[in-house]
Amino acid sequence: MTDSATAKGEQTRELILSTALRLFREQGYGKTTMRAIATEAGVSVGNAYYYYGSKDHLMQAYYDLLQDQHREAVESVLAAEKAFVPRMTGVLLTWLDVAAPYHEFAGTFFKTAADPKSPLSPFSDESRPAREASIEIFRRVVEGSDLKIPADLRDELPELLWLLQMGVVLFWVHDQSADVRRTRTLVNRVVPLVDRLLRLTRIPGVRGVTNELVGLIRSIKP
Secondary structure: OOOOHHHHHHHHHHHHHHHHHHHHHHHOOOOOOHHHHHHHHHHOHHHHHHHHOOOHHHHHHHHHHHHHHHHHHOHHHHHOOOOOOOOOOOOOHHHHHHHHHHHHHHHHHHHHHHOOOOOOOOOOOOOOOHHHHHHHHHHHHHHOOOOOOHHHHHHHHHHHHHHHHHHHHHHHHHHHOHHHHHHHHHHHHHHHHHHHHHOOOHHHHHHHHHHHHHHHHHHHOO
């Protein structure tokens, strides 16, 4: 395949995805069909299915796009901040900024993603690349910070912070306040609490509880 053909194919792929995301925002995920996406994008239905086998594949592409945008957006935060609280807070607030254009259809989409058997679940095998990329961001948050905690907890912490983000996302989905103010308040208030709890794990009397927590985490992980 020539470079021009490859470039044209990538443009078509991006056009189909951007059209799908616009229709998801305007009509909702459930009401948007692949035929409607193809018509709006000005391509054949067969062409749409060539690049994306289903709406689920489109949403996986959205996951990847959102993750790429988030990874790029947090670079300035991670480069400027060393303290754990501003690093973690900045990463979560940056996600809210990146995801803001998709807040309107997030509720409809979440109904599908909440199904444990759905490939759109953030815990599914299909979502693994986006999930692992997100956990890697939190690994960078921890490794580049001033946080000093037991090594075994440090190993598990990136995934725990990702789970915290999933809780924030769930709250965000239901947040109808202006500029999702309540979610931003949640982030700004909860991260300092997490920081304080983590630093308590260095106290000798708390180490036993910390070891039990890490053991529990490891025993229930897939």
